[in-house]
Amino acid sequence: MKERQQDETITSCAGCGVHIQSQQPEEAGYIPENAISREPIICQRCFRIRHYNEASSVAIDQDDFLKLLGSIGTTNSLVVHIVDLYDFEGSLISGLQRFVGNNPVILVVNKIDLLPKGMNTNRIRNWVQQQAKSQGLRTIDIILCSAKRNMGFEHVIDALERHRNGRDVYVVGATNVGKSTLINRLIRDYSDMERELTTSRYPGTTLDAVHIPLEDGKAIIDTPGIVYTSRMTEVVPRSFLGTLLPDKPIKPLVYQLNEKQSLFIGSLVRFDFVEGERQSFTFYISNALNVHRTKMERADELYENHKGELLGGPSVAELTEIPEWTRHSLRVKQGLKQDVFIAGLGWIQVNGMYGALIDVYAPKGVKVMLRDSMI
Incomplete structure (x- = not known):
């Protein structure tokens, strides 16, 4: 057992398992030659993640x-x-x-x-x-x-x-x-x-x-x-992951909405309550994300003027690296309790007592779907 372990640490990184090499710094598994004798052997990428919380692409x-x-x-x-x-x-x-x-x-x-x-x-x-x-x-x-x-x-x-x-x-x-x-x-x-x-x-x-x-x-x-790549975690800047991903129990956010009202989740997603009786929507998302309410008729203008700022991150410069929005039109039938699930972001529970027509705008490629309510 011991011999097997030593042999593996010579050829692969003990942190991520990639093959160790010391010729190409920009490639996976790179380690300076003077560090190869250390035990356990850790590639430069893993070393930076562990000690500086950074990672190369x-x-x-x-x-x-x-x-x-x-x-x-x-x-x-x-x-x-x-x-x-x-x-x-x-x-x-x-x-x-x-x-x-x-x-x-x-x-x-x-x-x-x-x-x-x-x-x-x-x-x-x-x-x-x-x-x-x-x-x-x-x-x-x-x-x-x-x-x-x-x-x-x-x-x-x-x-x-x-x-x-x-x-x-x-x-x-x-x-x-x-x-x-x-x-x-x-x-x-x-x-x-x-x-x-x-x-x-x-x-x-x-x-x-x-x-x-x-x-x-x-x-x-x-x-x-x-x-x-259908998850929000793969399209936002790495610097924003700490905001996007919750690290403690979520505190649900409940909004009573009238039809023709919109909610922005940061500058990442727009949620429109297009049609239906006044009802509650419960948001299960990271509590570090900013949620802003407005009327649908003002939503386009508000986004253009305040994205990355009043509406919350990512920044205006970072948003240029995120795909353009795609609209997802979803209808929750009366009597059904369902979630609007947005991959990598969380979900919005729709009460379903009255039924609702909802439009969700999210970066192109990000999965948006209806499912049976989890909670």
Whole structure:
């Protein structure tokens, strides 16, 4: 076991798993030659993330991600799919069942600590089960947890003990779902390998598959995060992620709106209540985001004059790097309680008692959809 660990640290970064090289500073895995003798060996990118909370942009071929996922189907393994409860539809790997074949899947739903206090976890679990089934994902277990806050993690360990049966464990997930944080907990609680993966708010931190040896000769394999450009987290400037992503329980914002009223979420999204009886809309978004109400007839002018300033960030200069808005027209039928889900941003719960016609303007490519209410 010890020999295997030393061999791996010579060729790959202990933080992100990428192959180490000292010839091309702009490429992934770069480390100065005078640092190669250090233990554990950490690439320059991981070093900067850990110590300075910064990351360079490194292009990783998406085809390699898909090949890696596809190879899981040829193995006899247990698959742990980690999703972000706060961004469920945005972080669920589409078509995962096709990649993993007959291998069993445990769905680990992370970041439950972000939900408002007092939530019924059984209801949340039932909601997750229904949503996963509707996406064609077959699971043998669903675990709700918060790796960051150490909530429910013992259930993850229990599930691995019950379902692994001497097999390798592949951990898969989209970027920024807390996968590396959870893997670090597994290393401490379930493996004899003393190292930490690199964790940060930046999408795509893990660049290559990282093998974490287990005592029985098998391994936990941490795969790179899949980058979904349909999420707001992938289109905003990295400097704005700290505002966009909540790090503590969300305090729902409730707005009583008349038809023909608009709400701006920062300068990122515009929400128009086009038609319907006066009713409440509950916003489940980061409380660091600014929400501004106006009349629809004034919304265009207000945006042009105050985007990036009164309406909140990103800045005017940063907004030029974000795709132009696309309008999504959504109708909530009377009697249905639904969420307007915006990938990477959060969701707006529509009461549904009266029905409503809603227009959502969001950056082109960002997923906007109606779903059954989570809460």
